[in-house]
Amino acid sequence: SQQGEEDPQALSIQEGENATMNCSYKTSINNLQWYRQNSGRGLVHLILIRSNEREKHSGRLRVTLDTSKKSSSLLITASRAADTASYFCATGNTGTASKLTFGTGTRLQVTL
Amino acid sequence: SAVISQKPSRDICQRGTSLTIQCQVDSQVTMMFWYRQQPGQSLTLIATANQGSEATYESGFVIDKFPISRPNLTFSTLTVSNMSPEDSSIYLCSVDSSIGAETQYFGPGTRLLVL
Numbered sequence: 615s616q617q618g619e620e621d622p623q624a625l626s627i628q629e630g631e632n633a634t635m636n637c638s639y640k641t642s643i644n645n646l647q648w649y650r651q652n653s654g655r656g657l658v659h660l661i662l663i664r665s666n667e668r669e670k671h672s673g674r675l676r677v678t679l680d681t682s683k684k685s686s687s688l689l690i691t692a693s694r695a696a697d698t699a700s701y702f703c704a705t706g707n708t709g710t711a712s713k714l715t716f717g718t719g720t721r722l723q724v725t726l
Numbered sequence: 727s728a729v730i731s732q733k734p735s736r737d738i739c740q741r742g743t744s745l746t747i748q749c750q751v752d753s754q755v756t757m758m759f760w761y762r763q764q765p766g767q768s769l770t771l772i773a774t775a776n777q778g779s780e781a782t783y784e785s786g787f788v789i790d791k792f793p794i795s796r797p798n799l800t801f802s803t804l805t806v807s808n809m810s811p812e813d814s815s816i817y818l819c820s821v822d823s824s825i826g827a828e829t830q831y832f833g834p835g836t837r838l839l840v841l
Binding site: 644645647649655656657658659662702706712713714715716717718719 | 730757759767768769770771774818820822823828829830831832833834835
């Protein structure tokens, strides 16, 4: 399977804490993206990092990419209850730029 | 950003029947994709819907089971044929954010339960 692995599978934190989730993948990639899904609904794109980048920021999100280890991490700082969702990494692979391969996902629960 | 709607939003069907899911985009797009998300699982790409040509299916998915239409640049349908309980999933359509873009916009999904 080309699908990436994410860990942890589930994460529960309190509001204000930071949340870190990790993604590992198997093939060469053009880019790695993170998406959020609320309660089994549609996915929302969060951030994209290209294979020649090591770190990227967007608001409270920080993404790192280590192509030598074929892994990425997503950090959400100062979490809010509204961040409660499932988070998926997705890779755009070399030669198939439009197609995405999704990871297994991390379910994040942020409590008050 | 593209606005995508799907119909129906959810359905309960009997085994052996078929269901057609519609995906409508508010702007013309090149690439449309259909995904399946089984309960508690990640997304798996079923096929890429190409306007004016046959859909391109991923390994493990066949046209007889999941026929797809793409009559124009804003609309596509996915049919789940001869359903069994194993077909119970969320089916999502998505589109490229722009020509050659690497990110996708997703519809809200169709939640299907097969009894």
